[in-house]
Amino acid sequence: MIAADRVYAIIKQRILDGHYPAGSYVREATIGQELELSRTPIREALRRLVSDGWVEVIPHHGARVVSWTQRDVEEVFELRVLLEPQVVRRAATRIEASQLDSLGELACHMEQLCERGDNQAIDEIAGLNNRFHAELITAADSPRLQRLLEAIVQVPVSRRSFHHYSDEELRGSMRHHREIIRALAAGDGEWAASVMRAHILAARAAQMHPPARQTNEPRQQHA
Amino acid sequence: MIAADRVYAIIKQRILDGHYPAGSYVREATIGQELELSRTPIREALRRLVSDGWVEVIPHHGARVVSWTQRDVEEVFELRVLLEPQVVRRAATRIEASQLDSLGELACHMEQLCERGDNQAIDEIAGLNNRFHAELITAADSPRLQRLLEAIVQVPVSRRSFHHYSDEELRGSMRHHREIIRALAAGDGEWAASVMRAHILAARAAQMHPPARQTNEPRQQHA
């Protein structure tokens, strides 16, 4: 792996773990000294981070880590509600049996973790959920659709997403996965798209919970 | 504006006007000499063009202008059918009177050109049509939606688009503009979205005409 790739990954990681807070500047010279590299590969990494939406460049002033407002989050959900159903709409007529099997295994694995319900399990579910969506995008076989989704679904949104879920919301999400698989197996794109739309809207509702909560205890379970 | 930005714009323009045909190579040294710049800003511009999908890099051989297949065109229309209606859906509740006036003037201007019907008029309509859509995107006030559309609606598709239209198709397109304006004035996002959807689907149908025709004579007018 070339230096610019490592720099890209390192900066991205530091943005995610809070080492570079939103609004702070990522200085080319500083990182260059830390990693014992010249500014050239750092610049290239930063440009890629810009085009991926992680940082923004103020000419002659520097690369600033983007700040996410509530409006940004809403904008992303609004677009996911359009694009993710299209993913399964396409996938329904293109997906192969082996891919359906993979999805089934992922869903199964997530359900098991869901039963455990501890914080680490929630984190693992998040990872598997990403793989679930990635598998769907592969099946959709539309490079542009994939690119658009990658451009907007950034981890600042999805990172802690499942920690916002109540138990009931989490179980509902698992049921969505199963129903999407059934719809795809039936080759019914509109069915799959409808479930996916509900899936995203449910995620938005969970995300919009008043102040972000770090517990997985429902606030009004069995209300 | 910094040099790399200019280079980016210049290369893009040359791809659009056919100076760099699809499949041809954009040489770093050549452009550098033309613009009296070093390879550094040219390289940066090319990287951006790659990530924006305008050119593709063949390792150690160069940056090649991408060729559009029929499949690419279909993929883009499929996404426009999703995204462009969303533009007017949002715009309906946000657009201001002055913007509606601008749209009205653009529509009026396009209709006049439509009556002329010669080739140059068709070209001018294409430019005005782009401004029409740009105005809508501005009114929609969603930077991400704008970015996604800019990422996929590349002019290789829309450049000669109206040359594919029959007279009737062209007039239908003008009527769509008017109806979109009416829907926006009424604040009815779903109405506007529906018309826009029809507008894009009509454009796709025109684009898909068997072999691309360079005349604006309808093939089966008043059939």
Add this chain to the structure above:
DNA sequence: TAATCTAAAATGGTATACAACTCTTCTCGT
């Protein structure tokens, strides 16, 4: 003729030096 070797050409990646720009701060004049 055909296979192989060779050299030229182009990009890929990085480093370094210098130019240009921005923002801050300090001075100077009113």
Add this chain to the structure above:
DNA sequence: ACGAGAAGAGTTGTATACCATTTTAGATTA
């Protein structure tokens, strides 16, 4: 005291150089 303007530090933007890698075409040779 206060605002305009200039000097300075800090940061990014660009030029240039270097070598490695790869491709291509031409030359060579059996």
